[in-house]
Amino acid sequence: MIITHAATAGPDLLPAVAENNVALRQLIEGMLAHAITDGDLDPDADLPSLAIGIAGIMRGVLVQLMVDDSVTPNAAAEAAAALVDQALRHSLARA
Template sequence: MATTRRTQQERRVHAEAALLNAAAELVVEHGVRSLTLARVGERAGYSRGIVTHHFGSKQALLERLARSTQAGFVPGLADLPPGLDRLLRLIDGYVGALGDAGTMHRAFLLLWAEAATASDLAPIFRERDEAFRRDLRDDVAAAITDGDVPPDTEPDDVAVAVVGQLRGIGLQRLLDPRAVDTARLRHTVTDHWRQALRPIDVGGGDGHPYQIPR
């Protein structure tokens, strides 16, 4: 019985992955307006009924797609403590990953842009952006505590600016890949934030100026 349950679970995971990938492909190729459960099932090689069985509705499918595309986009961050180093690594890794963004992430960016005028998508992407900003705010707040960022820095403002910049670069990359050299740009953007968040050089308690990690 245990073996049968594991096999069923594996089949479920495989089917859901195939359906999400099919949905992402359709969004990239034809836009979210053309996305239907029937088309997703057909693209994945299943019936519409199995799409409904797994997700229940188009809205639930889009919510799952939005969550799954962001998971692990920048690897190697989970083991890093919040702080300036983690923030800069996230920025660098995000821009770098845009150079080889797969179908899932391209679909996320298109859906994110669509959410500005689509009431059914807006709540999903407001929640995803808030989660992203919260992660960035934690890094900035920790960096302030560590003395790596000026104490008058506003974590909320930094988070909004970083998310806007990263998402904007991603959309530009989708529109005109040749105009956005992510291999070079990642260093430019990361260095911009390293410099922007640098504390003013003043004497520390030990007589030495504050230094920002590089």
């Protein structure tokens, strides 16, 4: 939620938010690159697009956990992992 507040609080914080977003996406892209090296992901996969999607899923899950007591951390993690796994398997199947 800090990122949402920072992004909407005013233009002064936007550069820090953008920098944080870039760092997160780069971290995810690095993990995806390892998956390509290991043969677990299509070498032609669009890593920047996948990283944007995965970061979005992670943040969405965090919001669900923060605002809905009926969502458990395990259920949220399993749902996010299943969604990402399905997307990555689809990417590998197209190879």
